[in-house]
Amino acid sequence: MAYKRSALMQERLADNRERIVRAARKLIGAGGLREASINAVAAQAGLSTGALYRYFPSKAELFVEVLNDAVRNEVAILDAIVDGEGSAAQRLRAAVRSFAERALEGPHLAYAFIAEPADAEVDAARILCRQQFGNVFKRVLREGIARGEFPAQALDVSAACIVGAYTEALVRPTATQTRRGAGDARLVAEIVEFCARAVGAPLDAGGSGKHHAKTQRTPKRKTA
Amino acid sequence: MAYKRSALMQERLADNRERIVRAARKLIGAGGLREASINAVAAQAGLSTGALYRYFPSKAELFVEVLNDAVRNEVAILDAIVDGEGSAAQRLRAAVRSFAERALEGPHLAYAFIAEPADAEVDAARILCRQQFGNVFKRVLREGIARGEFPAQALDVSAACIVGAYTEALVRPTATQTRRGAGDARLVAEIVEFCARAVGAPLDAGGSGKHHAKTQRTPKRKTA
Amino acid sequence: MAYKRSALMQERLADNRERIVRAARKLIGAGGLREASINAVAAQAGLSTGALYRYFPSKAELFVEVLNDAVRNEVAILDAIVDGEGSAAQRLRAAVRSFAERALEGPHLAYAFIAEPADAEVDAARILCRQQFGNVFKRVLREGIARGEFPAQALDVSAACIVGAYTEALVRPTATQTRRGAGDARLVAEIVEFCARAVGAPLDAGGSGKHHAKTQRTPKRKTA
Amino acid sequence: MAYKRSALMQERLADNRERIVRAARKLIGAGGLREASINAVAAQAGLSTGALYRYFPSKAELFVEVLNDAVRNEVAILDAIVDGEGSAAQRLRAAVRSFAERALEGPHLAYAFIAEPADAEVDAARILCRQQFGNVFKRVLREGIARGEFPAQALDVSAACIVGAYTEALVRPTATQTRRGAGDARLVAEIVEFCARAVGAPLDAGGSGKHHAKTQRTPKRKTA
DNA sequence: CATGAATGAGAATTCATTCAT
DNA sequence: TATGAATGAATTCTCATTCAT
Known part of the structure; x- marks a missing residue:
């Protein structure tokens, strides 16, 4: 609360969830579920594997x-x-x-x-x-x-x-x-x-x- | 070391191939592809995993x-x-x-x-x-x-x-x-x-x- | 940028340290060391994880x-x-x-x-x-x-x-x-x-x- | 049954289980449970991680x-x-x-x-x-x-x-x-x-x- | 030729720590 | 200065495939 969360950051966060979903969709679309490992999805989304787990529990x-x-x-x-x-x-x-x-x-x-x-x-x-x-x-x-x-x-x-x-x-x-x-x-x-x-x-x-x-x-x- | 390939053996070979396929079909039928690991199929067929690879390359x-x-x-x-x-x-x-x-x-x-x-x-x-x-x-x-x-x-x-x-x-x-x-x-x-x-x-x-x-x-x- | 370090702030600092320790103690008491992750301790103390590292190096x-x-x-x-x-x-x-x-x-x-x-x-x-x-x-x-x-x-x-x-x-x-x-x-x-x-x-x-x-x-x- | 399992091999198998236990004991003895990761135990035993799971389910x-x-x-x-x-x-x-x-x-x-x-x-x-x-x-x-x-x-x-x-x-x-x-x-x-x-x-x-x-x-x- | 033990590259998941904002 | 999102190495476990015996 002390520090305002910049609009840019807010956007980034909402963005990330969307990016992950999009990345998964893209990979699945391209090669099926097989190609959509957590690592691949994270990489495609431009995030680390750990970050992905901030947005999805599994x-x-x-x-x-x-x-x-x-x-x-x-x-x-x-x-x-x-x-x-x-x-x-x-x-x-x-x-x-x-x-x-x-x-x-x-x-x-x-x-x-x-x-x-x-x-x-x-x-x-x-x-x-x-x-x-x-x-x-x-x-x-x-x-x-x-x-x-x-x-x-x-x-x-x-x-x-x-x-x-x-x-x-x-x-x-x-x-x-x-x-x-x-x-x-x-x-x-x-x-x-x-x-x-x-x-x-x-x-x-x-x-x-x-x-x-x-x-x-x-x-x-x-x-x- | 020099085994004559008798008719009986030929049959055995054809037999094994058939047994493997049957074993796989049974396992898949019972529990889906997930249950049909190579080891499980070989065991069900009464063969070793190595033997299975003699009949199927993968x-x-x-x-x-x-x-x-x-x-x-x-x-x-x-x-x-x-x-x-x-x-x-x-x-x-x-x-x-x-x-x-x-x-x-x-x-x-x-x-x-x-x-x-x-x-x-x-x-x-x-x-x-x-x-x-x-x-x-x-x-x-x-x-x-x-x-x-x-x-x-x-x-x-x-x-x-x-x-x-x-x-x-x-x-x-x-x-x-x-x-x-x-x-x-x-x-x-x-x-x-x-x-x-x-x-x-x-x-x-x-x-x-x-x-x-x-x-x-x-x-x-x-x-x- | 130049904050006077008021007595009040000093106290705040000491306070935070104490809060962290207390939070850790509470979590450990409730669920053992396993429940006392850094994030959990910080949350319990009402601080950010980053802040915690201001008080404890590890x-x-x-x-x-x-x-x-x-x-x-x-x-x-x-x-x-x-x-x-x-x-x-x-x-x-x-x-x-x-x-x-x-x-x-x-x-x-x-x-x-x-x-x-x-x-x-x-x-x-x-x-x-x-x-x-x-x-x-x-x-x-x-x-x-x-x-x-x-x-x-x-x-x-x-x-x-x-x-x-x-x-x-x-x-x-x-x-x-x-x-x-x-x-x-x-x-x-x-x-x-x-x-x-x-x-x-x-x-x-x-x-x-x-x-x-x-x-x-x-x-x-x-x-x- | 067709191929006799050599005495040497028998020994190797019994040996491996014992080797794993010994490796674990050694690592634990040397550095506590902390140091005894599956990989470390396997390496110490001279086996692959996968092999370890042949002898112990977890x-x-x-x-x-x-x-x-x-x-x-x-x-x-x-x-x-x-x-x-x-x-x-x-x-x-x-x-x-x-x-x-x-x-x-x-x-x-x-x-x-x-x-x-x-x-x-x-x-x-x-x-x-x-x-x-x-x-x-x-x-x-x-x-x-x-x-x-x-x-x-x-x-x-x-x-x-x-x-x-x-x-x-x-x-x-x-x-x-x-x-x-x-x-x-x-x-x-x-x-x-x-x-x-x-x-x-x-x-x-x-x-x-x-x-x-x-x-x-x-x-x-x-x-x- | 048969055996099945061994391999080892992944897979999903966790979490102490860092650093851009 | 505080924040907490992001990092990424490490962990346990799986299983298709290989190869010494």
Whole structure:
């Protein structure tokens, strides 16, 4: 209290936490959880290993935060889409499209969080995160069924299948090739239609949710 | 020192290789990749660690073989179904059902091969294996589209989506609960229908491919 | 930059030093040396870690001071007893009793200073401190021998043995149980008699030094 | 089974365990528990750190073994003395003498095991060990009291005090000086008499248990 | 050829001490 | 001068791989 903590320092501190998370995200994105040792993360963040432990009590908790962070972001975007206007089918399509497009931008990260467990603790968090994704889809499915847009179906199974479907479709090419390109648009469109058909949505009359997609699509992550 | 390599010895060698793979599969099935250390695998196989390295140059290569083995097995079963009789839709349903049912029986093995951390080499193999699964579905999709049973769609995307869909739907509950039970039948049925709808298959008139499922379903793995 | 070093500041400095020592003592008493990290001590003292290093050049030196402090306190009490009135035997008994009683009240502190791991520097201080205790007993022994109350014996050996005897007798139960209780009075009495016999004191006729014990016993430490 | 394990190899294995224990004992003896890091012990034993874990599951368990080893040795010797012939007083004197003499030979080791805890697990073992020493003295005390040689007294307290007394008397000089010398005989004799008086033993008529001491005294540790 | 003991490079985590602000 | 964030060496333990026997 005697000495004022300079604004610069305050910033540095908040910064460091963010830097660590970002460093972890970057490393995980680049090489999977395997490459993200505490030492590597600290180095990438420009800190010592000890410093890292000032911000996170354990590697597992850091990873859980990275995961939750990424998911919170995604879920917020999906929520906005799903709670928006239009038919359930339109919103479902827009949600799938939106998620798929962003996943294509951060390939390895998506992969790591979907298919590359580490610790029991992190694993548990991952399960929860996927359920969060699932919940978004459950909402729009429930509504669509109530409105008569979709046939009756098990919400949880369909929701999980949707998450799995685009996950797999995106992860596979992603894992091999690194360059993003022309095929992406088609890929996304096909995934969207797959999911739409899967839930029994009527054929898309006029552009697969472009209306919503236009406003919501692909916000950049605040931090790279 | 000059051992004749008798037929018996040749057999012994082939035997050992098989024992190692089996041992690895058993350990992975029981406790995931984490439980399958080289020492544990060797012990389970009744061999020394050194001997194991006579058959496999590295842990990664052993795991790749275990993976390929399991997949070859699955793919053979799926092939038989897909190349069998009935409409494309029936065969697609039967294939999904068959795979899902078997995955539910050996949860940890499925989980390990889908979602557990491993080194890059094993990961790469994983991708290839999933492509193999995808290829099976591509065949039946192509046929169905040609026959006019399914609408036009990107084969590779749909195939990947199918693999991803049931993978996710199966892995998630598997990761949490260990006991198989009453819900399984419903789960499988829902996954099957999700996939059927997704590819635009006509509604199942009369029992979701029971015909084929009856003859093909759930062959036990030859070895435990 | 040019601060007058006011009397108030001087006091503040002395104060801080004392606060640090007290904080360390409290933490050690509560949880042993292991709980008394530099950060914890600083926090407990309401100072920054950096500030702590203004008063003590190292952890070891701080602990040595804590140790010396505690011992100085004890030795003062023992001195008063030993230099008091009554036969040498009475005073010896009273001293042993007094020490034992206080040790039972602050078990962890006693234990820490007797038996916890520390670096070489602290260890060395420990030895010196025990010698200080020993010196008190040497004085009363010397006097008792001169008066013919005790038989001839090696002063230093007997003194050390006394310190060791009650140390051991006290530390052992302390390490296992935490609650102080009914057995304590008996324990103390037995230790007193053991030491009395050991130095060849005549049988206690009438109450094992209660006279002195009454006036001297168990002054509270000034600070908690 | 196919390949016979050479006698030489067998020996090496048994040897290694012993070498590790010896290495730990040596390091502890030389510099206390502080100096006995896993790496240091392994190096001293001429092994890698990994090898050490083939023989001991943890550092704590290694230390407990070193401790138990040393104590088992001591207790066996004390048992033989205490269960030998002669008056209880003679045997008590002989036991104290025997222990004290051996402790003077391995100063730091004794110190480490008496006054230098490390781990909760090791600590617990130490308490038990001291109780084992105590038990030996309890036996001879009980017998002496029954025979009317010693006055009534609390066995456990007296036993603990004896252990503490010679411990302290031996440890202190030991911690400071390293050279053993002329004073040792006197030191031991004084400790013996202190303990004898302490339990109320009659004056030693003729040489402080030389009879027994002559036959039992100071067997060398089998391994250095 | 088989054995399995030994290797040794990491991995996560802790904490006394320092030093920019 | 006080602060407390940052340092980084040290610790215990793991396990894929090797190699003397």
